[in-house]
Structure formats: C-alpha cells, structure tokens
Amino acid sequence: MSSNHNHSASGEETKRHKVEGPQKHIVGFVMSLALTIIAFAAVSAGEINPTFTYIILVAMAVVQVFIQMAFWMHMKDRGHTFPIIAIFAGVFVVFTMVIMALYWVWW
Amino acid sequence: MSAHDHLDGQLPHEPEKATLEARNKILGFWIFLGAETVLFGTLFSAFLALRHNIGDGPTANELFQLPMVFAATMLLLTSSLTSVFAVQSLHHHKKNAMVGWLVVTIVLGLCFLGLEIYEFWHYVHEGHGFTTSAFSSSFYTLVGFHGAHVAFGVLWISLIIGQIFKKGLTVVTAPKVYISAIYWHFIDVVWVFIFTVVYLMGKVGG
Numbered sequence: 001m002s003s004n005h006n007h008s009a010s011g012e013e014t015k016r017h018k019v020e021g022p023q024k025h026i027v028g029f030v031m032s033l034a035l036t037i038i039a040f041a042a043v044s045a046g047e048i049n050p051t052f053t054y055i056i057l058v059a060m061a062v063v064q065v066f067i068q069m070a071f072w073m074h075m076k077d078r079g080h081t082f083p084i085i086a087i088f089a090g091v092f093v094v095f096t097m098v099i100m101a102l103y104w105v106w107w
Numbered sequence: 108m109s110a111h112d113h114l115d116g117q118l119p120h121e122p123e124k125a126t127l128e129a130r131n132k133i134l135g136f137w138i139f140l141g142a143e144t145v146l147f148g149t150l151f152s153a154f155l156a157l158r159h160n161i162g163d164g165p166t167a168n169e170l171f172q173l174p175m176v177f178a179a180t181m182l183l184l185t186s187s188l189t190s191v192f193a194v195q196s197l198h199h200h201k202k203n204a205m206v207g208w209l210v211v212t213i214v215l216g217l218c219f220l221g222l223e224i225y226e227f228w229h230y231v232h233e234g235h236g237f238t239t240s241a242f243s244s245s246f247y248t249l250v251g252f253h254g255a256h257v258a259f260g261v262l263w264i265s266l267i268i269g270q271i272f273k274k275g276l277t278v279v280t281a282p283k284v285y286i287s288a289i290y291w292h293f294i295d296v297v298w299v300f301i302f303t304v305v306y307l308m309g310k311v312g313g
Contacts, residue, residue, distance in 0.1 A: 022195060029188045036184065036302075040177055043307045053311045061303040065296050072191045072292045082134055086141035094148025101152035 028071040035064040118200050118276065123285035125278045136286045140293050147297050150252055151304060154245040162240030167309030170235055176306045179222050186215035187295040190288045197284055202276045205284065209268055212291065216261045223254045246305065253301055256294050263287055
C-alpha cells in the first residue's frame with residue numbers, strides 16, 4: 001500500500017499522507033456524549049429557571065453539532081469551502097424561518 | 108490518465124475523491140444537504156410555532172419519557188461513530204472491516220427505528236394521534252420525517268453493501284460509502300436538534 005501513489009491528473013496534488021487514527025473520532029464521540037448528558041441532566045434536575053435551561057439546551061446542541069460537522073462530516077478538512085457555503089446558506093434560511101414563524105405566531 | 112486506471116489496480120489514497128466524478132458527487136451531495144437543512148427547518152419552525160396548541164390532547168410534558176429519548180439518542184450517536192469508523196476503514200482500504208462497521212451502523216439504525224415505532228404506538232394509545240392537535244400533527248410530521256430519513260439511510264447503506272460485495276471496493280463504489288456516511292451524520296445532527304427542541308424543551312415548557 002504505497003501512499004505516494006501519483007494521481008496528479010485528478011487535480012489533487014500528491015502529498016505524503018498518513019492515514020488518521022480513530023482517536024479524534026472517539027474524542028468527538030465522548031464530547032458529544034458529555035454535551036448530551038449535560039442537556040438531559042439540566043432538564044431532569046428540574047428546579048432550574050426555564051429560560052436558563054433553554055439557553056443551556058440550545059448552547060449544548062449548537063456546540064455538539066459543530067463538533068460533529070467538523071470531525072465526522074470532515075468539514076474542517078481542506079477543500080470544504082463549498083460544502084460550508086451550502087450548509088450555512090441552508091442554516092441562514094432556517095434561522096430566518098424559525099424567527100419569522102415564532103414572530104408571526106406569538107407576537 | 109483516466110479514472111479507469113484505478114479500477115483494476117491499486118486503490119489510490121482517499122479513493123472516494125480520486126475521480127472528478129466522485130468529487131462532483133460529494134459537492135452535489137453537500138448542496139442537497141443544504142436543501143435538506145431548509146426542509147427540516149420548515150418542519151422545525153412549524154413545530155415551534157404550534158407546539159403549545161395541544162387542543163384536547165396530552166401535553167408534551169405528560170407524554171415524553173426522557174429515558175426512552177436518551178436511549179434513542181445513544182443509539183443514533185453510536186451509529187454515527189461506527190459510520191465514521193467505516194470511512195476510516197475505507198481510507199485504510201480494509202474492505203471487510205468497512206462492511207463490518209456499515210453493518211453495525213445499520214443494526215443500530217434499525218434499533219433506533221424500532222424504538223421510534225414503539226414510541227409512536229405508545230403515544231397513539233395515550234390519546235396523541237396524528238390529528239389530535241396542531242402540536243401532535245407538527246410533532247409526528249417532524250419526528251416521523253426524520254424517522255423516514257433513518258429508514259431510507261438503512262435501505263441505502265444496505266444496497267451499497269450489496270454493491271461492495273458485487274463490485275468490490277473501487278473508485279466508483281468508494282464515493283458511495285463516503286456520501287452515505289455523510290448522510291448518516293447529517294441524520295444524527297438533525298436528531299440533536301430534535302431531542303433538544305422537541306423533547307427536552309417540551310419537558311421544560313410542558
């Protein structure tokens with residue numbers, strides 16, 4: 001399995017490549033697990049101010065999603081400019097829709 | 108040098124990105140995921156707008172049981188990890204290990220689906236049918252649509268495993284494995300928002 005296999009015609013420059021190990025994915029898994037447990041614990045504990053609980057929940061979800069997209073969906077790897085543009089275009093529309101739906105219905 | 112040079116010989120490094128066609132597939136799939144984000148966003152915004160309109164039905168607080176939701180979350184989170192292991196095996200050109208991880212991913216996905224079907228069945232018996240209230244309709248549409256994505260993912264990955272057995276691991280089949288793994292992670296990412304917005308916030312705001 002020589003890793004300096006030349007396929008420069010594909011546009012990718014050849015590079016010496018060491019294949020990544022599973023460590024960072026296990027770290028991502030443990031972090032996701034911890035964030036999930038914090039979110040569930042915040043709700044199960046009760047007794048916390050609802051507004052504050054909402055803030056904790058949203059923060060945990062957003063952090064977890066960033067971790068998963070960066071590591072598991074490889075978005076932190078190079079050559080992911082267009083995927084990032086595509087997803088954030090989607091997220092922008094979603095954000096607008098959620099705000100608008102809540103605004104129109106409840107205020 | 109064309110893509111076919113790889114077909115019979117040694118697999119290139121990162122076989123899922125070795126050909127232009129493969130890279131275009133991956134890019135196209137990301138644009139599709141951007142659209143999927145919007146699709147789920149519409150269902151989330153409808154749910155958020157309607158979740159307090161419970162009519163005569165039970166409230167979210169009465170209905171949801173956190174241990175079951177937590178179990179479903181663990182199943183999907185673990186399946187996301189096993190599908191990233193499948194992609195790592197792909198990078199190591201280890202076909203059997205890759206198929207093994209894909210099978211584990213599918214089994215976990217099926218367990219998740221089974222739990223969700225049981226959950227819906229249980230809710231219907233509690234008087235929370237699809238047409239009970241605006242809350243119940245938007246709940247079943249959002250969570251059911253996610254469940255349908257899981258079911259489609261299970262079917263899709265099963266077919267890819269069949270194709271791997273038939274054609275082997277090549278620069279044609281490798282992008283399919285990679286893309287299905289991206290899809291599977293996306294399903295998990297959507298689930299993070301579902302358990303947060305639907306279940307946990309339902310418990311708090313109950």
